[in-house]
Amino acid sequence: MSMHLNAFLLGVGHHEAAWRHPLTDSARVTDVRHYEELARIAERGRLDSLFLADGLALSGDVRYNALGGLEPLTLLSALAAVTEHIGLIATVSTTYNEPFHVARKFASLDHISGGRAGWNIVTSAGEAEARNFGLERPAHSLRYHRAEEFVEVALALWDSWKADAVRNDRAGGRYADPAAPIDHTGQHFRVKGPLNIQRSPQSRPLLVQAGSSEDGKEFAARFADAVFTAQQTLGDAQEFYADLKRRLPAYGRRPDELKVLPGISPIIGVTERDARRLERELDGLTIPAYGLRQLSTILGLDLTGHPLDGPLPEVPLDTDGQQSRVRLIRDLSVREGLTIREIINRLAGGRGHRVVAGTPGQIADQMQEWYENGAADGFNIMPPYLPGGLADFVDLVVPELRERGLFRSEYDGRTLRERYGLSLVEAHS
């Protein structure tokens, strides 16, 4: 058994000041060769997969961060062509898309990659995203209802071609048995089907989800093969892990059919002092006005005018926003008594995900502790700067994990689903 490691790629790094650091080249955020290099590094480390987050509007102020990079499905299709083994997980929203398009594009990516496609299903919490589609942002629960029906339709479309449909009988003049219409009629969608692309190697992509709200957890328990989550402490992570796994039997699923991957942003140094220095350098490059604006957006609360070195004011839980992220920030503020500036610095490293600065051994220790104590089936690796931060993880931390018998040395399994220890979907026939 190997833990699962996913490389979460984001421009020139997860630290919001990465673009200003001499270890990065921020002209590369729209350069496909940058991402090809990252994919090759991740594959060299035998990581399970790489992952691209996404939003349908700019996610921050371009004055202060290197935003405006490539679209996930097009980028991952390009990376599929230059890699062999690594899984390719794209974020696509169910709120501003049509299931026919999305099911088809993932089937296409799955064919192109030889069975390495994954879909991180999001419901798009942002106001700015709605306005790019002429809509008001739907309420949280409505977004999840739509997401459920969306995935049901996609699953039906992926099953519309039987596994043995293609006969390819050239002499007899019979190419395939007809795919079946799905004739879906629901609250949000009417879709006739069948899909106009043949069944792909995995039948369906790996399904990933990252919401931690009550709706999000139920959705994950029903549909997800893997969950990305932001957890700051071992206790919180254990609670989240157990909570999710407990929900699976109600959907006829075994606990090991869903893998939980907390995020971790490893700041790696040969010595602990090196790691701390790098962390200080990065934090020193953050732009407070930017951090304050990002924090205000996440909380749905304008913090302009609040003293940076004072405490965070009382924050209401906006049920239409990023509930789980708001709760996490409130907990940080209360548990550790942080000032607004300290919270901004903490978020700058990993936007609420855990930042761990230390030697490769210390980072491996932390990962081992969570992995062996019911807090994680693996990790979502969020290098603070790229590509160097990923290269250091692969070249320094991964060998530590291997020595401890925690991580694979070679790829096994043909598809991404197999790599995550999931059975291939049985084709109806």
Place this chain on the structure above:
Amino acid sequence: MSMHLNAFLLGVGHHEAAWRHPLTDSARVTDVRHYEELARIAERGRLDSLFLADGLALSGDVRYNALGGLEPLTLLSALAAVTEHIGLIATVSTTYNEPFHVARKFASLDHISGGRAGWNIVTSAGEAEARNFGLERPAHSLRYHRAEEFVEVALALWDSWKADAVRNDRAGGRYADPAAPIDHTGQHFRVKGPLNIQRSPQSRPLLVQAGSSEDGKEFAARFADAVFTAQQTLGDAQEFYADLKRRLPAYGRRPDELKVLPGISPIIGVTERDARRLERELDGLTIPAYGLRQLSTILGLDLTGHPLDGPLPEVPLDTDGQQSRVRLIRDLSVREGLTIREIINRLAGGRGHRVVAGTPGQIADQMQEWYENGAADGFNIMPPYLPGGLADFVDLVVPELRERGLFRSEYDGRTLRERYGLSLVEAHS
């Protein structure tokens, strides 16, 4: 001046019986390596671009044809990663999509390919397509109204980042000047903008269009950089060419700012007899039931029961269907007095596009005649079988064209727009 040559890729060939012929391997229609091979052949021939047609439903009966291949944008992104020069033109519908998604994906493909993206704009005439999106097929004129507004929005989004917006001032902490909202409010769309991806090398993709109806021609005259068209005779092609070019000044455009590329399906033999034999082999493998069904679909008229060796009945011009294709078939039937079976065979080769069987020299003669007599600025090459038919065109016909000074020997120009002799779009600043 070089004529423009576009390789129109379609599964294992444009002849509808190609999949049954020993020169093809119909297991490859979902294999990205097949398309990589085709792209490399086209690039070896220094062709301008390659192109993928598309529909949002199966375009025929999978019992009788090798359908259900890859989705264009994902496939072209993969091909971008393994080619250097060739243009990459994807078909995307304006009827069942949102301009924000489409503008963004093409900008992404343009970044990934280093300025080689093209968009073939279609309005989706099929009934089956509408039913995959819970809609009734909109009327022809409504589809074009939507298409116009769709492209206006896309153009505004592509211009939302100024050309010099990205400063990348790491020391000063200024990444970019903010992109401007577009605040579009129209009959079909409300889109706030800006685009969440930086301005791409071409600013906008090459815009291609293929409708030949009155609406289609006006749309092309206003927006298109290139037009694909099906023309059977020199006279018809000249008339279409002159008609289109005449419409440009009304939109403030010069006639050479739009390139007209009629389709041609070259059946190539070392001798004319070889070519004719290959043509007979392919035609002999067609399945009459399939042809009859395809013809019925195009005409919007059920021909079941009509004798194959009798004449085509009177066909009404359905204003909501593929008007130009219906007219072309009616003309074929009247001009040449063809039976239904003969029409089916004629369509089998190129679905209404011109099929020319002959030696490389004879095919080059035909192309030269059209090119030098005001019927074409280049051609949309539709090999009857793939990859061999494209390899023969590149290795046998292209050298003939070069010897006559009609086609380039080396690539020039950095972007696809430059290759088509179009200026780069001036960025507003």
